[in-house]
Amino acid sequence: MTFLSNLQWRFATKNFDTSKKVSSADMHTILEAIRFAPTAYGLQLFKVYHIQNPELRLQLREKGFNQPQFTDASDLLVFVARNDAMSRIEEMLHTLSGGDAGARTAMKGYEDMMKGDLGRYSDTELMTYGSRHAYLAFGFGLAACAELQIDSCPMEGFDSAAFDQILGLPASEHAYGALTIGYRAAEPAQPKFRFSEENIVSVKA
Numbered sequence: 001m002t003f004l005s006n007l008q009w010r011f012a013t014k015n016f017d018t019s020k021k022v023s024s025a026d027m028h029t030i031l032e033a034i035r036f037a038p039t040a041y042g043l044q045l046f047k048v049y050h051i052q053n054p055e056l057r058l059q060l061r062e063k064g065f066n067q068p069q070f071t072d073a074s075d076l077l078v079f080v081a082r083n084d085a086m087s088r089i090e091e092m093l094h095t096l097s098g099g100d101a102g103a104r105t106a107m108k109g110y111e112d113m114m115k116g117d118l119g120r121y122s123d124t125e126l127m128t129y130g131s132r133h134a135y136l137a138f139g140f141g142l143a144a145c146a147e148l149q150i151d152s153c154p155m156e157g158f159d160s161a162a163f164d165q166i167l168g169l170p171a172s173e174h175a176y177g178a179l180t181i182g183y184r185a186a187e188p189a190q191p192k193f194r195f196s197e198e199n200i201v202s203v204k205a
């Protein structure tokens, strides 16, 4: 199977086989693909919550239009954006420099560039900025599932404020997407639809 044939094989799975569990090794691979997604400045202004508590999953389902994937998939990941950009910059530079003052000074130019750029944004704009990080990682997770021939459903059909509240997120975090992961209980009901390459891609020669 090739990367492209796996993308054609995958579909937004509505009904998961509740008897099948994704192995922890495969979940680790999917989570690593998410972690290795590139983000602007490498800041990774997002988090992933791996919801393993059945009661929490039920509560999330109730705030997700009762979509069965929330409880029936083997695994549930919630992608959360964060807008605490300044403290994230500090955390990144501290980690990169290993606490070494000289190494930290050598990164001053990078620090000033990031702080100057992101310092222009309001908290709301930073959350949107972080959501782009979260969505890119979301896509990497989705593609990793396909590559492993594990089924998944990307989901944003839920009350995100209610998700924030159920998950007890701080004000600097906001839920954007959920990825339910497992094994299909049935083949897709509809053939895959995509617009043509010509429709999507405009060549400017």
Ligand SMILES: Cc1cc2nc3c(=O)[nH]c(=O)nc-3n(C[C@H](O)[C@H](O)[C@H](O)COP(=O)(O)O)c2cc1C
Residues within 6 Å of the ligand: 010, 011, 012, 013, 014, 067, 153, 154, 155, 156, 157, 158, 177, 192, 193
């Ligand atoms: C960001 C995003 C949110 C989505 N939300 C839902 C959802 O809440 N429930 C659902 O059943 N499908 C959801 N979908 C699945 C899409 O409807 C599906 O990916 C699209 O129709 C293409 O079909 P395919 O994924 O089977 O190729 C979502 C997809 C994306 C990318």
